[in-house]
Every structure is written in structure tokens, then in C-alpha cells.
Amino acid sequence: xxxxxxxxxxxxxxHRAKTLLLVLSLSVFxxxxxxxxxxxAVIQESLMARAESTPLLLGKKGSSLDLVVEALYFxxxxxxxxxxxDANEIDDTGLARAIPMRSGLMAQQFPVLGTSLxxxxxxxxxxxxxxxxxxxxxxxxxxxVAASLGLKPGDSILTSPSTLFDLAGVxxxxxxxxxxxxxxxxxxxxxxxVDVKTAWVxxxxxxxxxxxxxxxxxxxxxxKDGTATANAKLVQYNEITDENAESFHFHGDxxxxxxxxxxxxxxxxxxxxxxxxxxxxxxxxxxxxxxxVVQGLNEQIFRFERVLQLIVWTVGLATALMFVxxxxxxxxxxxxxxxxxxxxxxxxxxAVQIMGAEVLLMVGASVALAAFFGFVxxxxxxxxxxxxxxxxx
Amino acid sequence: xxxLHDVQFEYSQGGFSLGVPELRISSGTRAAAIGPSGSGKTxxxxxxxxxxxxxxxxxxxxxxxxxxxxxxxxxxxRITHVGFVFQDFLLLDYLDVRQNILYPYRLxxxxxxxxxxxxxxxxxxxxxxxxxxxxxxxxxxSQGERQRVAIxxxxxxxxxLVLADEPTGNLDxxxxxxxxxxxxxxxxxxxxxxxxxxxxxxxxxxxxQVVDVSAFGASRS
Amino acid sequence: xxxxxxxxGLVKVPGRRPRLAILGCLLVLFAFGCxxxxxxxxxxxxxxxxxxxxxxxxxxxxxxxxLAPEGIGVVFPAPADVDPxxxxxxxxxxxxxQRADLILLNGAGYARWTRYATLPKSxxxxxxDGCRDPFLPTGEGVIHRxxxxxxxxxxxxxFTTWLDMRLALCQARQVRDGLVRxxxxxxxxxxxxxxxxxxxxxxxDSRLRxxxxxxxxxxxxxxxxVYQYLADAYGFQIESVHFEPDEALSPEAIQELDAxxxxxxxxxxxxxxxxxxxxxxxxxxxxxxxxxxxxxAQPPSSGDFLTVMRANVERLACATKAKPCP
Numbered sequence: 034x035x036x037x038x039x040x041x042x043x044x045x046x047x048h049r050a051k052t053l054l055l056v057l058s059l060s061v062f063x064x065x066x067x068x069x070x071x072x073x074a075v076i077q078e079s080l081m082a083r084a085e086s087t088p089l090l091l092g093k094k095g096s097s098l099d100l101v102v103e104a105l106y107f108x109x110x111x112x113x114x115x116x117x118x119d120a121n122e123i124d125d126t127g128l129a130r131a132i133p134m135r136s137g138l139m140a141q142q143f144p145v146l147g148t149s150l151x152x153x154x155x156x157x158x159x160x161x162x163x164x165x166x167x168x169x170x171x172x173x174x175x176x177x178v179a180a181s182l183g184l185k186p187g188d189s190i191l192t193s194p195s196t197l198f199d200l201a202g203v204x205x206x207x208x209x210x211x212x213x214x215x216x217x218x219x220x221x222x223x224x225x226x227v228d229v230k231t232a233w234v235x236x237x238x239x240x241x242x243x244x245x246x247x248x249x250x251x252x253x254x255x256x257k258d259g260t261a262t263a264n265a266k267l268v269q270y271n272e273i274t275d276e277n278a279e280s281f282h283f284h285g286d287x288x289x290x291x292x293x294x295x296x297x298x299x300x301x302x303x304x305x306x307x308x309x310x311x312x313x314x315x316x317x318x319x320x321x322x323x324x325x326v327v328q329g330l331n332e333q334i335f336r337f338e339r340v341l342q343l344i345v346w347t348v349g350l351a352t353a354l355m356f357v358x359x360x361x362x363x364x365x366x367x368x369x370x371x372x373x374x375x376x377x378x379x380x381x382x383x384a385v386q387i388m389g390a391e392v393l394l395m396v397g398a399s400v401a402l403a404a405f406f407g408f409v410x411x412x413x414x415x416x417x418x419x420x421x422x423x424x425x426x
Numbered sequence: 427x428x429x430l431h432d433v434q435f436e437y438s439q440g441g442f443s444l445g446v447p448e449l450r451i452s453s454g455t456r457a458a459a460i461g462p463s464g465s466g467k468t469x470x471x472x473x474x475x476x477x478x479x480x481x482x483x484x485x486x487x488x489x490x491x492x493x494x495x496x497x498x499x500x501x502x503x504r505i506t507h508v509g510f511v512f513q514d515f516l517l518l519d520y521l522d523v524r525q526n527i528l529y530p531y532r533l534x535x536x537x538x539x540x541x542x543x544x545x546x547x548x549x550x551x552x553x554x555x556x557x558x559x560x561x562x563x564x565x566x567x568s569q570g571e572r573q574r575v576a577i578x579x580x581x582x583x584x585x586x587l588v589l590a591d592e593p594t595g596n597l598d599x600x601x602x603x604x605x606x607x608x609x610x611x612x613x614x615x616x617x618x619x620x621x622x623x624x625x626x627x628x629x630x631x632x633x634x635q636v637v638d639v640s641a642f643g644a645s646r647s
Numbered sequence: 648x649x650x651x652x653x654x655x656g657l658v659k660v661p662g663r664r665p666r667l668a669i670l671g672c673l674l675v676l677f678a679f680g681c682x683x684x685x686x687x688x689x690x691x692x693x694x695x696x697x698x699x700x701x702x703x704x705x706x707x708x709x710x711x712x713x714l715a716p717e718g719i720g721v722v723f724p725a726p727a728d729v730d731p732x733x734x735x736x737x738x739x740x741x742x743x744x745q746r747a748d749l750i751l752l753n754g755a756g757y758a759r760w761t762r763y764a765t766l767p768k769s770x771x772x773x774x775x776d777g778c779r780d781p782f783l784p785t786g787e788g789v790i791h792r793x794x795x796x797x798x799x800x801x802x803x804x805x806f807t808t809w810l811d812m813r814l815a816l817c818q819a820r821q822v823r824d825g826l827v828r829x830x831x832x833x834x835x836x837x838x839x840x841x842x843x844x845x846x847x848x849x850x851x852d853s854r855l856r857x858x859x860x861x862x863x864x865x866x867x868x869x870x871x872x873v874y875q876y877l878a879d880a881y882g883f884q885i886e887s888v889h890f891e892p893d894e895a896l897s898p899e900a901i902q903e904l905d906a907x908x909x910x911x912x913x914x915x916x917x918x919x920x921x922x923x924x925x926x927x928x929x930x931x932x933x934x935x936x937x938x939x940x941x942x943x944a945q946p947p948s949s950g951d952f953l954t955v956m957r958a959n960v961e962r963l964a965c966a967t968k969a970k971p972c973p
Contacts, residue, residue: 036532036533040532373516379505380498
């Protein structure tokens, strides 16, 4: 058998291109079901785990899937916003705790989530380095963000500008990294966390600037009847520091400030039922169970998977037949070699062994490659698969 | 070394039959087989080596009744007693020269690819002047060099009988002579019997015995 | 005001009795059927028991200490030499606030740092919320506009709400609500303690009303704009300047004073701390009596919130002749 494998290996190595093509074709055929299984596992285990750990989610009426995807997995879906008043309403019921979330901002390729301190204890997020949020302008980054950007406490990161060429647009806010989180093996690893007020500042809903009462006349356009109008020289801060933090302020009623979604943590099952009852006829808002929504997604994907499996097996059968055809044609072209082997005293069984060894090596390589891809996807592709599923949802 | 007596052979699919009433070639003889195309020269080699069994008659090669052997026994006999040199060399491009020479050892469990075999291969390569090509592949060599590799492959198992089917047919005259010189030299050195099919009558005076296959009974239908 | 801070910035009240003496005192008090007497027990501001309540000023810390049941520690970590309203705690101190079981804010914009700090909303209680709406403005700040938005003013809100004794009482009741939520089983004892505190604050309220009855609408001055709620609640006509008690009056300050006196001929000036003798003399030369009225935002060097307020009210009553001076 060793000689057969040796000859087979030498032949396959010599005909690299053909071998590679056949191995890749087979590994795709073998690997696709593995990938599909991995995708199902990702949905069932990690997406569902995330959804199940979130008892209730309040959002504006609309696509429940979009709400869940944006609020739990931080994929921007452009959902309509609630306000702080909605969060206060939940708190005032005494039935649950409201955890507001403001999403939509980015810092490089990572989503920025404005939220409250309760989010961290709710999700069980622990600090790896540094500390948690204390003041406006600070951020805590997930493990993957820290690793990817090489961030540690003391560093800073800029939010991405909302518009590059709009002079009236919101400019980047420099966030101070005060802590990095331990890996949680979920979407939180890929997020930058700020206080919800910081998110509002980054969106342009709050700002800080020079004190006009003490600013020089070069920043004043005109003063009249106790009113000062500032000119464009007025310095508006794009970073919140100990020195200028007190200058940051918000205008208008804070209860009208936007909140993308609210995680609602009921005190008990009775409270959960009561709360759901309160919102069942609400025409502007929806209070849903994320697990139910993800289960729906799961069922869709399962149905899709069944169809996909049928296609995969059909394609696989065709691939297998093509493989056999290629091998048969290959050995026909090698008839001289077969005759030589026979003349040199090689038995038919040995000849079959040598041919079989080639097939065995290629199939083995395909299986190994498919298993390797399956392993890589299972180990490292969870985030990629989640994004793939959620972006397409 | 080679004895055929009242041998009859016909291909199972029909079309060609050969009858050899009597043939003797002594051990260590340098013999040539001649005859027009289709006269059965290759068939004769196949019968002597046991590739094809006769319908009738007696074939004794290197002291073994080849006609009486089973297919497996004939294969075994072939791999241990007979060396082949083919017209088209039939070297394998995916093996280097060293592995091509050692190829017979890969094909039969009776042969052991041990240190002795490797040493024999290297010595043959040196004797044939191809030792510097051992790591190269056949498609990197000239016709003459490939022919020498084929000769080395035929001799590496130290066979008692070497059957060469027009081994120089594709070579130019100078290379042909050189190849023959080497083949004869190696066969003589190891006391091997050589039976070579050739169309080149100019070479016949180098052989001790000439077998005219057309004199045997061959027919086509 | 002198008080001792430990390395963590917590304020220790000096003169704390040994435990046996406290126990003995309590037994005596219990024997006579009394709750805590005024001034005999200073708030244990260093106590951080199994659960903790953090406050942003001393009055709230005092109320909490008066009402809190056993097992709840009260912490007011601002350093003694800093005005708590403008204090900027370090991140680690904010972290301690975050871990508190209850965070008592004053409201009315008090403690600017709470505007930009990250605090757990579920554990915050803004004690003045619901006690008054709207809060009083300071009357300072520049109305301005910048960018596409309209005019707006970063005008201040007056925040010394506890100088209105009825507001202080409302805040104390909010503190009570917070403590009961934290320790529901201690509701009765907290309510009993609240009753005693209510009587004391109501007494102060009555005495202030009696004072203003005598003083009427005669003008007063104040060294800083910190008496808005006192003025509004009791009808004192107070105009404020920005004079530091430990700084001599500059010529500009005197000019400002004289200009103010032309329209507001006050004969009495409230100071949050005793001014320099020469300042007192200059005011005396203008017929102005200086009256120390300590807002008690920080713990006093001796006594407690109520002793300070009683002393304030006594001094004011004496200066306004609403009561004979001792």
C-alpha cells in the first residue's frame, strides 16, 4: 500500500493544477453541508443565546427583525428612534428596568453604542484593562476592537463623520478610551461603548464651546440687549476633557432625545406579562421578545437550508460524477502506463490499488480541506457568519 | 534459457494467431528477433515472458515452465526474471530518473525496495552514464538519455532475461549504436540473455542468434 | 471650616465618642423614650455599611444619616475645602458613586459634575424633583446664539434649595422614600425618624416666617447669590453681589456696592462665611450689619446641619430685631 500511495502522491503532485481543481471541487461539495450546519449552529447557539438573554425589547413600530438586528447585533438598519421619555415611561411603571441604547454611529468600522451603566451589568461585561465609563466623552471598547486597533486605556478613537463634505454636518468626536472589556464571544466584542449622552454629543445634539460671557470680542458677531451672537470663530470642542466638560450642554427637553431601542428587564414574569399587555395595542411602538423574532429567522433559514441541501446534494452528485468521469478519462489517457505496469508484472489488483490510492488521496485531501474550513468557520467565522446572516436579513 | 515447443497462440478477440514449432535460445545469448510488421515479434516476447499464455505447447524460460503457471505466478515470474526495454521507453514523467529505474520494485510485493536495490540502481545509472540525471525527470532528458534510463529500469531487478522490443527504433544512428553498446555491455557483464526485436538488419551482425519470426506460423483473420 | 479628610477624601467629623459611650447614651435616650436629640449625634459620614448611600452635599447626607436604618452607610466624599456644587470628582470617586445602592442628588442643577458623569439611573434619586417647579434662576448668564439654532442662554439655576425649610422638608421626605425602597422592613423606624426631623425643620420655618414678619420688605444684601430660595420662600428682598469673605473689598467692589445701595438701601448683609474685619467695618460705615448665614453645604467643624441652621436663624432674628439677641 505504501508503494501505491507513493506512486499516487507523485502523480498527483506532478499534475498539480488538475489535482487542485479536483480537490477543491470535492471539498466544496463536502464542505458546503458543513458550512450550512455551522450556519445553523451559529444561529441556534450564538444568535439565539443573545436573543434569549434579552427578555424584552422596545422599539418603534416597524420591522421587528430590523429592530432586533440593530439593537442586539449592532447592524445598522436605519430603524426609527424612540425617545428618552419612552425609557422613563418603562422605569415609572415600576415593573421593569429600562436600558436605553443609541446606535447608528461608527468609529472606524466598529459600531458605537450609547447606553447606560446598567447595560454592562446586564450583559455581564467585565473590564479587562482600565475601568468603566465615568464621564462624558469616554468610551470602553470591546475585546475585538481593542485587539484590532491596538487600543488600551489612555488611547483615543474618533467617531466617523456623518457627512464628509457637508459643512453643516457633524464632525468627528474624539473619544477617550478608559477601558477594554474581556472577550464575551458576542457582538459586544466588536462595539465601542459610550454613555448615551456622549452618543448624543457625537450626533450633534449636544455641544460644548467657549463661554461667551468670557470669550473675546473676536468670536462675537454682535452684542445687543444682553444677547450675543457668535461668529464662526467660536471654538466648538470636538473632544471632551476635564477642562471643558462643564461647557457641554444639550438644548431642549431631554425627554425628547432619541433612543434607538430600549432593553426592558422585567422584575418578574408577572411584570413581563403586564408590560406586554400594555403595548399590545400601541400603534407607535412594539415591545417584543427577541428570542421569538430570532426563532422566526431560524425557521426561515431552516426552510432555506432544506432547499439548499437539496441543491447541494444535487450539485454534489454532479460533482462526484464529474470526478469519476475525469478519473476514468485520465486512466484511459494513461493506458500506456497501465500496459507497462502489466508487462512489468503488476497485478490487476495492484493497478487498482494505485488508481484507488490517487482517488483516496484526493478525497482525503478534500475531506481534510472541508473539515479545516468547517473548523475555521466554526472557530473564527462566527462573527463573519453572523454578519453574513444579519446583513442579509 | 528459452525453449518453445509446439506453441500455439491466438488472441482471445481473434484476428491474429501464432504458431512456434521450435525455438531455443541458450543462456547468455545475444539474440535478435526479426520479421515484418505483424509477424508476431511482440507476441513472441509476450509468450516468452508470460504476459500471454499459449493455447498449447511448452514454453520454458530461465528454467521455468511459463505455460504451466497461473496468471499470478506468471506476473511474479516476470517481475523477478525478466527485464523489459520498450521502443517508446514508457518512462513515467511524474517520477524522477531514480524512481523510474526503481519502478519495478513498486509494482510487486515480492520485490523489496531496500538499500541493495537503491545501490544497484545507482550503480547501473553510473555504468550507463546517467548518474547526474537521477533527480531529473525524463522529459528533461534527451532521447538517448531516456533510453539509458529504460535500460537501467530493465536491469535493476537483475533479471536473467532481457526482452527489448525495438529499443533503438526512435534513436538516431549514433545514439542507437551507443545505446546498443551499453545494453550489450550490461547484459554481458551480468550474464543476462538478451532477446531484442529489431527492424534494423544492419545490427544483426552484432547478435549471436537471429530468430526470423516470419518463419513461424502466423496468420491474420 | 475645618474638617478632617482621610486619604479617600471622606469627611470625618471630629469628636466621635467611643462605642460604649454611644451605647450608653442610646440606652439613656431609649429609657426616656426619646429619639435622637439635636446635636448629640453627628452624621457618621465615614460609615459604609453593607449598603451605601452617596450624596452630593452635606444637607442630604445629614437628612440621610438622621433617617437611615442600621446597615446603611452614608457617604459624602467631597473634600472639605471645595464647594460641593462645583466639585469635580476624579474618575475613581465617580466609580464609587456608581457602586452605591442609592445616589441622592439635590436637583436644580446642583453638582455640575452629575451632568456629565455616568451614573446608574435606576439608583439615582433627585430629591428636589417634584418639590418645586420651576426652580429659581440665578439671573446670570449670557443669552447667545451660535450656528443654525436659535437664541439660548446658559443661564444658571439656583440650587440651594434646602434654605427654604419647606423644600428641605420635601427633600427629606424624598430621602425617606429612597431609604424605604432600599430597606422596606425599616419603614416604621424611618418614618418615626422623619417625624422628628419634620418637627425640627418646621420649627425653623416658623422662626424664619416670624423674622420676616418683623423685617418686612426692607432690603437686604447677600455676599453671593446663594439665598434665592430663602428670599423667595420667606419674602426677603435680597440683592446679591460677589464678595469673598476672605478678601478685602476692592475699589471696584466698593463702587459696585455703593451703586447698588443707591437703589437698594440695605441695612443688613448676609454672608455665607464671616468676612474680614475691614470689610465688616466698611459695611458698618455704610450702616450695614453683617449677618453670618451659613448655607451648610459642607459639614460644620462642630455641630450639624440643624445646629448651623438654628444659629443662622438666631443671628438673623437678632439682626432684624425679630427676637432679642442673646
